[in-house]
Amino acid sequence: MEKRSYQKGKPNRPIDYLKNSIDKVILIKVKRNRLFRATLRSFDEHLNLYIEDASQLFEYMDEDGNVKEEQESLGNIVLRGDNVIFLNLAN
Numbered sequence: 001m002e003k004r005s006y007q008k009g010k011p012n013r014p015i016d017y018l019k020n021s022i023d024k025v026i027l028i029k030v031k032r033n034r035l036f037r038a039t040l041r042s043f044d045e046h047l048n049l050y051i052e053d054a055s056q057l058f059e060y061m062d063e064d065g066n067v068k069e070e071q072e073s074l075g076n077i078v079l080r081g082d083n084v085i086f087l088n089l090a091n
Contacts, residue, residue, distance in 0.1 A: 017089050018043060024090030026051075030083040037071070040090075047081030 021040050028036045028049065038051035055071040062068050 021089040026090055027088035029085045030079060031085065047084055049079045052076045
């Protein structure tokens with residue numbers, strides 16, 4: 001059996017990193033290629049997320065070929081965990 005070295009006070013599991021991101025701004029990619037930026041307030045064991053000040057980010061290419069970004073403010077929402085593809089957590 002592999003022995004793991006755990007450092008006290010340092011995150012060791014993915015859930016620890018998620019807990020350390022509470023009350024911080026994160027990026028969330030969900031199904032249908034949608035991207036959100038929001039403050040993570042809470043989550044549960046199914047990765048359902050309660051987020052505040054959420055904005056959906058849109059990228060598009062203008063007539064000159066430049067990539068532009070726009071956002072739509074959504075306020076406070078709950079994202080169902082089975083829709084989450086990845087989270088970019090706070091440092």
